[in-house]
Amino acid sequence: MSPPLSRARRRLFAAGAVLLVLAGVGTWAAWPDDPDYRTQDARITVRSGPGGDEPVDLDTRLFLPDGASATDTVPAVLLAHGFGGTKESTYADAEELAGIGYAVLTWTARGFGRSGGQIHLDNPDYEVRDAQRLVDWLAARPEISTDGPGDPRVGVVGSSYGGGLALLLAAQDQRVDAAVPMATWNDLANAFLPESTGRGPVDGVFKKTWAGLFFGNGAGVGLGALGDSAAAPDPAALAGAALPGLDPSCGRFAADVCAAYQRIATTGRADQAAVDLLRRSSPAGVLDRIKAPTLLVQGTADTLFPLAEADANARGIAATGTPVRVAWFTGGHDGGDGPQSDRDRVKFVMAQWLDHYVKGTGDAPATSFTWSRITGFNALDRGVVTSGYSDPAYPGLAGTGSSTVTVAGPAQPVANPPAGNPAAISSLPGTGGGLSSFVNGVVSDLPGQHARFTSEPLDRPLDIVGAPTVRIRAASPTGEAVLFVKLYDVDPSGTATLSSGLIAPVRLTGLPADLAAAQPVTVTLPAIVHRVEAGHTLRIAVATADQAFTTPAQPTVYTVGLPGDATAVTLPTVTGEPIASPQVIWRYVLVALLAAIVVGLVVVVLVVRRRRNRHDSSVHPEYADVPLRVDGLRKVYGDFVAVDRVDFEVRRGQVVGLLGPNGAGKTTTLRVLMGLTKPTAGQVHVFGHPLVPGSPVLSRIGALVEGPGFLPHLSGLANLRAYWAATGRPEADAQFERALEIAGLGASVHRRVKTYSHGMRQRLAIAQAMLGLPELLVLDEPTDGLDPPQIAEMRRVLKRYATDGRAVLVSSHLLAEVEQTCTHVVVVNKGAIVASGQVDEIVGESPTVQIEVSDAPAAVELLGKLAGVRSVAVDGDPRQLVVDTNGTARSEVVASLVRAGIGVERVVPRRRLEDAFLALVGESSSGSGDR
Amino acid sequence: MTDVQAGAAVNYRAARTLPIRAEWRRQWSRARTRWALGLMVLLPVIILIAFQFDSTGDDDNGGGEFGSLIDLATSGGLNFTLFCLYVSATFLLVVAVALFCGDTVASEAQWGSLRYLLAVPVPRARLVAVKLVVALGYSGLALLTLAGTALAIGTARYGWEPLRSTVANEIAAGPGLLRLLGILGYLAVVLLVVAGLAFLLSVTTDAPLGAVGGAVLVWILSSILDQITALGFVRNLLPTHYSTAWLGLLSTPVQVDDIVKGVISAVVYATLFWSLAFWRFTRKDVTS
Structure with a gap:
C-alpha cells in the first residue's frame, strides 16, 4: 500500500522544501534593495589658493535621491573622505545618506586620486576653499534646497582628514548648516607631537609611526564611523607619488608641508615654523567662528586622534553658544568602525543631527553625551561587544566624579635604550581594527626600561570615563627625560591590560640628577573608557622607549619615582544611564513567542476537547x-x-x-x-x-x-x-x-x-x-x-x-x-x-459433481441429453467432467454413464464454498493484485 | 468525560494509556539507550585520561579566543566540564538527541509494535506526546549525565576552582556553577531543533536510521552553510547559527543577545517540527 502514500509524503516534503528554498532565496535576493538614488560623476574645476585664483580639478560624484528635482528640492551633505582615500572610500556612507533623503556630494580631495593639486593638509586656502567652491556649486544645482541665493542647505560630514575639513569649513563658511566631524583633530601639532604635562608641541614627543604612515600615504585612514572600511588606499592615490615632475621625496605633498615633515621626522622635534604650519590646518584657532551645530564623534580606540582632541573641539565650539554634541564610540584609527551596536548608535545620532539642523525635520536632538564600553568578546563573530551609556551633559575628560586609587612603589632606575631600540610596543598604528590585540596583552614593557607602581586590589569595580592623572618624579643625569606613562589594569592572574594601547608621552627638562631633588609633575593620561573589576589592581608604568614615538638616541639611565612612597591616581568617572540596546527587542520577541505558543497550545487542546465532546458517542x-x-x-x-x-x-x-x-x-x-x-x-x-x-x-x-x-x-x-x-x-x-x-x-x-x-x-x-x-x-x-x-x-x-x-x-x-x-x-x-x-x-453439498470418465466426448453427449443435468463441462483434464445437476441424485448420473458403457473412474462431490472460492482463485491464481 | 470513554473495556482510560513510566521502561530496556548514556559517562573519563598523557605539547587548535578553552580545561572541575561540553556539543550530543528522538516512533513502526499500541488504543496524540516527553527526558538525562560526570571527575582530579576563560575575568566557583547550568540550559534549548527534526522524521518514516541520520545530516549541512559568510543574512535563519552563543555566558557581564536570538530560533524550529509531527501522525494511515 505504500506507493500512493509515499507519493503523498514526497509531495508534502517536496512542497515544504521548495517553500523553504524559495523563502531563503527570496529573502536573499530581496535584501540588497534597488538603489533609491542616482549618481553623477563630474570633474569640477574650482579656483582656490590664497588669492582664490588657482584652478584645480576635483573628481566629484553627486548622489541625488530619487524624486529630487527643481520643484522638490532636497538638502545636501558634503561628505569628505579620510587621508589617502578618494571619493570611492565614502561610497557606502553616501549611499546611506542618499537613502535618507540627502543629496550627497563626495569628492576626492586635492592631491589624492584623480583630483589635481597638492596636499596642503586641509589648509584654509586650499582644501577648505575647494570645499567652499563645492558649496557654491551645490547652491547652483536646482535640486538642492537653499536658504537664500548662493546659500544651499548643506551639512558637512567627514572622518579623520575629512573631519578636520568639516570643522575648518564650518568655521570659514557660514553657509554650512551643520557639521559632523568624526575621529578628527583639534590641533594637528598636538596630535603628532603630544606632551602630557601640558608643555605644548614644541616640546612634544613625535608620534613617528603614525606620521610616517601618513606621509607614506599608505595608512589605513579610510576610517569612518559610518561603515567606511575602505582601508586600502586607492591605487590611483598611490600612483600620484610616481607622477613625473614630482619631487620623489615629497610626492603630492605641497612643498611647505613636505619640508616641515622632513624637519620634524629628522630630529624628532618640531620648530615653531612647523608647529605654525600644522596649526594653520587645525580647527583649534578658529573654533569660535563655528556657528553650525556640531556633532563630534570620536573613537576610544584611537592613538592618533585621541578623545582629548574632540574634547578640545567641544569646549571651543560650545564656548560661543553653538550647539555641540559629543559621542564616543569603541573604535577609531586603531579600532576601526567598532561593533555594530556602536555603528548603529553613531548613525542614529548623525541622522538625527542632520535631519534637524539641515533637513529641518524632527525635534532638536539632545546634547547628551553618549559613549560605550567594551564588555567582552562576541562569542559568534569574535568581535568586541559594547554597552552604550548616556549622560545628560558632556562632562569633559574630568568626568562627573572621580575616584582615587593609591599606587605605591620605590624609586626605580630605568634605562633609555640607544636609538630607541629595543622599544616597548603599545599600539600598532595602521593595522586598523585589531582591538582585541590590545585587550589581550600584545602590549609589552621591556625589563629594565620601565618602572612599576602598583595599587592594592580594588574592593569594588571602577568605571573610568575620562583622563586619569598621576603625579610622578624623575631624575636624569642629562637633565632631560622622555618617558611614557601608562595605566594598566592587572587581573588577579597577572595579565595586564592597557586600555586601547593609549599612553602618555612626557618630555621633562631641567631634571636633577638625584631623585630626591626632583619636583613632582602631573601627567594627564589619555582619556579612556574602561571598567576595572573588583579584585584587579592598577599599575602605573613609566617606560622609556616606545615604538610609536621618537625618543632620545643617547643611552641614559633615569630614575623614576612617585612624589612620596605612594601617590593617588585620580580616575574620572561618569555614571551614565545605560542605553537600551536595540537587541533588547528580541527579548520581548522571545516572551511574545513563548506566550503565543502557550496560547496556541491551549487553543488546540480546547478545540480538540470540544470536538471530542461533540463527537457522536451515542450507541447505535x-x-x-x-x-x-x-x-x-x-x-x-x-x-x-x-x-x-x-x-x-x-x-x-x-x-x-x-x-x-x-x-x-x-x-x-x-x-x-x-x-x-x-x-x-x-x-x-x-x-x-x-x-x-x-x-x-x-x-x-x-x-x-x-x-x-x-x-x-x-x-x-x-x-x-x-x-x-x-x-x-x-x-x-x-x-x-x-x-x-x-x-x-x-x-x-x-x-x-x-x-x-x-x-x-x-x-x-x-x-x-x-x-x-x-x-x-x-x-x-x-x-x-x-x-x-x-x-x-x-x-x-x-x-x-x-x-x-x-x-x-x-x-x-x-x-x-x-x-x-x-x-x-x-x-x-x-x-x-x-x-x-x-x-x-455455504460449505454444504452443492449439486455439482466432478466425474472422471473413460470416454469424455461420449459422456458429454450422453449427459447433455439427461433431463436432470443442467450443464456439463470439461474441466482441464479431458477426462474430467464437471456436471451440474438439477437435483438428480449422483447415483442416477453414474448409473446412466455405466449403462451407456462409459467407465467411471471417480465421482467427487463439490461444495458451494469451494465453488465460490475456486472460481475466484481460478480467475487469478496470483490474487487480485498486489494489494 | 465518561461518555468519551463510552464502550471501553473495564478499567480502560484513554488518558492512562502508555504511562510515561511504561514508555520510560520501554526505552530503557533498549541497549542503545543504555549505551548512549554510558558513552556520556565514558567520554569525560576518556578525556580525563587523555589529559594525563599531556606532554605539554603546543596544541593550539586555532579556535581563536575560545581555543584557549582547551588550555584551560585542566584548571578546575568547572573548566573541565566546560571543555567536555564544548567538544561534544557540536556532534556527540546532537547524535545522542537525534537518536533518542528519531528512533522512538520509527523503531516501533519497524518492529510492527506501533500498530498494537494504536490498537490498545493509545490515542495518537497521547502516543506522540508521551514518546516525545520520554525522548526529551532521555536527551536531557544524557546532557546532565555528561555534565555531571565531567564535573564530578573533573573536580575530583583538578579541584573546585573558579571558572576561567580568556574572554573575561575568572568567575568564582559558585557563580561559575550557575553559568555552567545556564550553558547546559542553552545547549538543551538549541538541541530542541535536532529533537524536533528527528521526531518529525521519526513519525514520518519506518526506518529509525533514516530519522536519526536525517536529523544529524541536516544539522551538519546547516553547520557547513553557516561557515559560508557569503550567504549573509540567510545564515541567521540557519538552525545552527546561534549554536555557540552559549560562549557569551562566559563573559562578564553575560552576553545574552545572541542567546535570546538562539532561543527564539530553536523554539520556532522545534515548535514547527513538533507541530508538523503531531499534525502528520494524528492523520496518517499507519501502514507498517
Missing part, C-alpha cells in the same frame, strides 16, 4: 450487542481501490472467517477495524459504538494484524508485560497465565523474541491479542507459520474462545482453515464480498 441501538458491524466499507489509496464495498457482521458466539485470496482487501479491512487506517467511506460499529481511529471501544478488541510486532530485545513474557503496561489497565485484568497457556511457549517465554521462530512469534502474538480476554478477537492469518498440531490446537482454542458471548474474526486465504475453524464465513475478492453466511450452509 440495533448494534448495541453486536460485536462488529461493518457497513459499506470502502478504502481508496490514491486511484487504487483496496476495498470497494464490504458489509458484514460478527455476532456474539460466532467465529467468522474472512476468506479471500491474497490482496483481496482482508488486511485493509482489518486495519480499518483497528483504527490504523481511516476508511474512505462506510461505518464500522463495535458493540454499537461508531469506530474511528483511537475509539475507546477498541479496548474491547484484541488483535493480530499483519503479523506479530514485538520488541526484539525483550523476552516473550516481558513483551506481553510491556504491552499490557501500555494499556494502562490493572495487571490483574490481563490474565497472563491464560495467555501464556495459549501461546504454549513453555520456558521459551523467557528468551528474547529475536531468537523466536516464526511460529513462536505468531503464537505469542495470538496470546497478546487474547490478553485481558477481549470480547472481540480479530486475527489476521493466525495459523501462518504454525505446524499442523498447533493449527489443530489453535482451532480448538478459537472455537472455545467464542463461547460466553465473545466473538472471533479470522482472516485467511485458506479455505480449509476457515471451513474447520469458523462458524460463519465472508468471502471477499477484489475488495468486495462474494459470498457470506454460515459455513454449514
Whole structure:
C-alpha cells in the first residue's frame, strides 16, 4: 500500500522544501534593495589658493535621491573622505545618506586620486576653499534646497582628514548648516607631537609611526564611523607619488608641508615654523567662528586622534553658544568602525543631527553625551561587544566624579635604550581594527626600561570615563627625560591590560640628577573608557622607549619615582544611564513567542476537547450487542481501490472467517477495524459504538494484524508485560497465565523474541491479542507459520474462545482453515464480498459433481441429453467432467454413464464454498493484485 | 468525560494509556539507550585520561579566543566540564538527541509494535506526546549525565576552582556553577531543533536510521552553510547559527543577545517540527 502514500509524503516534503528554498532565496535576493538614488560623476574645476585664483580639478560624484528635482528640492551633505582615500572610500556612507533623503556630494580631495593639486593638509586656502567652491556649486544645482541665493542647505560630514575639513569649513563658511566631524583633530601639532604635562608641541614627543604612515600615504585612514572600511588606499592615490615632475621625496605633498615633515621626522622635534604650519590646518584657532551645530564623534580606540582632541573641539565650539554634541564610540584609527551596536548608535545620532539642523525635520536632538564600553568578546563573530551609556551633559575628560586609587612603589632606575631600540610596543598604528590585540596583552614593557607602581586590589569595580592623572618624579643625569606613562589594569592572574594601547608621552627638562631633588609633575593620561573589576589592581608604568614615538638616541639611565612612597591616581568617572540596546527587542520577541505558543497550545487542546465532546458517542441501538458491524466499507489509496464495498457482521458466539485470496482487501479491512487506517467511506460499529481511529471501544478488541510486532530485545513474557503496561489497565485484568497457556511457549517465554521462530512469534502474538480476554478477537492469518498440531490446537482454542458471548474474526486465504475453524464465513475478492453466511450452509453439498470418465466426448453427449443435468463441462483434464445437476441424485448420473458403457473412474462431490472460492482463485491464481 | 470513554473495556482510560513510566521502561530496556548514556559517562573519563598523557605539547587548535578553552580545561572541575561540553556539543550530543528522538516512533513502526499500541488504543496524540516527553527526558538525562560526570571527575582530579576563560575575568566557583547550568540550559534549548527534526522524521518514516541520520545530516549541512559568510543574512535563519552563543555566558557581564536570538530560533524550529509531527501522525494511515 505504500506507493500512493509515499507519493503523498514526497509531495508534502517536496512542497515544504521548495517553500523553504524559495523563502531563503527570496529573502536573499530581496535584501540588497534597488538603489533609491542616482549618481553623477563630474570633474569640477574650482579656483582656490590664497588669492582664490588657482584652478584645480576635483573628481566629484553627486548622489541625488530619487524624486529630487527643481520643484522638490532636497538638502545636501558634503561628505569628505579620510587621508589617502578618494571619493570611492565614502561610497557606502553616501549611499546611506542618499537613502535618507540627502543629496550627497563626495569628492576626492586635492592631491589624492584623480583630483589635481597638492596636499596642503586641509589648509584654509586650499582644501577648505575647494570645499567652499563645492558649496557654491551645490547652491547652483536646482535640486538642492537653499536658504537664500548662493546659500544651499548643506551639512558637512567627514572622518579623520575629512573631519578636520568639516570643522575648518564650518568655521570659514557660514553657509554650512551643520557639521559632523568624526575621529578628527583639534590641533594637528598636538596630535603628532603630544606632551602630557601640558608643555605644548614644541616640546612634544613625535608620534613617528603614525606620521610616517601618513606621509607614506599608505595608512589605513579610510576610517569612518559610518561603515567606511575602505582601508586600502586607492591605487590611483598611490600612483600620484610616481607622477613625473614630482619631487620623489615629497610626492603630492605641497612643498611647505613636505619640508616641515622632513624637519620634524629628522630630529624628532618640531620648530615653531612647523608647529605654525600644522596649526594653520587645525580647527583649534578658529573654533569660535563655528556657528553650525556640531556633532563630534570620536573613537576610544584611537592613538592618533585621541578623545582629548574632540574634547578640545567641544569646549571651543560650545564656548560661543553653538550647539555641540559629543559621542564616543569603541573604535577609531586603531579600532576601526567598532561593533555594530556602536555603528548603529553613531548613525542614529548623525541622522538625527542632520535631519534637524539641515533637513529641518524632527525635534532638536539632545546634547547628551553618549559613549560605550567594551564588555567582552562576541562569542559568534569574535568581535568586541559594547554597552552604550548616556549622560545628560558632556562632562569633559574630568568626568562627573572621580575616584582615587593609591599606587605605591620605590624609586626605580630605568634605562633609555640607544636609538630607541629595543622599544616597548603599545599600539600598532595602521593595522586598523585589531582591538582585541590590545585587550589581550600584545602590549609589552621591556625589563629594565620601565618602572612599576602598583595599587592594592580594588574592593569594588571602577568605571573610568575620562583622563586619569598621576603625579610622578624623575631624575636624569642629562637633565632631560622622555618617558611614557601608562595605566594598566592587572587581573588577579597577572595579565595586564592597557586600555586601547593609549599612553602618555612626557618630555621633562631641567631634571636633577638625584631623585630626591626632583619636583613632582602631573601627567594627564589619555582619556579612556574602561571598567576595572573588583579584585584587579592598577599599575602605573613609566617606560622609556616606545615604538610609536621618537625618543632620545643617547643611552641614559633615569630614575623614576612617585612624589612620596605612594601617590593617588585620580580616575574620572561618569555614571551614565545605560542605553537600551536595540537587541533588547528580541527579548520581548522571545516572551511574545513563548506566550503565543502557550496560547496556541491551549487553543488546540480546547478545540480538540470540544470536538471530542461533540463527537457522536451515542450507541447505535440495533448494534448495541453486536460485536462488529461493518457497513459499506470502502478504502481508496490514491486511484487504487483496496476495498470497494464490504458489509458484514460478527455476532456474539460466532467465529467468522474472512476468506479471500491474497490482496483481496482482508488486511485493509482489518486495519480499518483497528483504527490504523481511516476508511474512505462506510461505518464500522463495535458493540454499537461508531469506530474511528483511537475509539475507546477498541479496548474491547484484541488483535493480530499483519503479523506479530514485538520488541526484539525483550523476552516473550516481558513483551506481553510491556504491552499490557501500555494499556494502562490493572495487571490483574490481563490474565497472563491464560495467555501464556495459549501461546504454549513453555520456558521459551523467557528468551528474547529475536531468537523466536516464526511460529513462536505468531503464537505469542495470538496470546497478546487474547490478553485481558477481549470480547472481540480479530486475527489476521493466525495459523501462518504454525505446524499442523498447533493449527489443530489453535482451532480448538478459537472455537472455545467464542463461547460466553465473545466473538472471533479470522482472516485467511485458506479455505480449509476457515471451513474447520469458523462458524460463519465472508468471502471477499477484489475488495468486495462474494459470498457470506454460515459455513454449514455455504460449505454444504452443492449439486455439482466432478466425474472422471473413460470416454469424455461420449459422456458429454450422453449427459447433455439427461433431463436432470443442467450443464456439463470439461474441466482441464479431458477426462474430467464437471456436471451440474438439477437435483438428480449422483447415483442416477453414474448409473446412466455405466449403462451407456462409459467407465467411471471417480465421482467427487463439490461444495458451494469451494465453488465460490475456486472460481475466484481460478480467475487469478496470483490474487487480485498486489494489494 | 465518561461518555468519551463510552464502550471501553473495564478499567480502560484513554488518558492512562502508555504511562510515561511504561514508555520510560520501554526505552530503557533498549541497549542503545543504555549505551548512549554510558558513552556520556565514558567520554569525560576518556578525556580525563587523555589529559594525563599531556606532554605539554603546543596544541593550539586555532579556535581563536575560545581555543584557549582547551588550555584551560585542566584548571578546575568547572573548566573541565566546560571543555567536555564544548567538544561534544557540536556532534556527540546532537547524535545522542537525534537518536533518542528519531528512533522512538520509527523503531516501533519497524518492529510492527506501533500498530498494537494504536490498537490498545493509545490515542495518537497521547502516543506522540508521551514518546516525545520520554525522548526529551532521555536527551536531557544524557546532557546532565555528561555534565555531571565531567564535573564530578573533573573536580575530583583538578579541584573546585573558579571558572576561567580568556574572554573575561575568572568567575568564582559558585557563580561559575550557575553559568555552567545556564550553558547546559542553552545547549538543551538549541538541541530542541535536532529533537524536533528527528521526531518529525521519526513519525514520518519506518526506518529509525533514516530519522536519526536525517536529523544529524541536516544539522551538519546547516553547520557547513553557516561557515559560508557569503550567504549573509540567510545564515541567521540557519538552525545552527546561534549554536555557540552559549560562549557569551562566559563573559562578564553575560552576553545574552545572541542567546535570546538562539532561543527564539530553536523554539520556532522545534515548535514547527513538533507541530508538523503531531499534525502528520494524528492523520496518517499507519501502514507498517
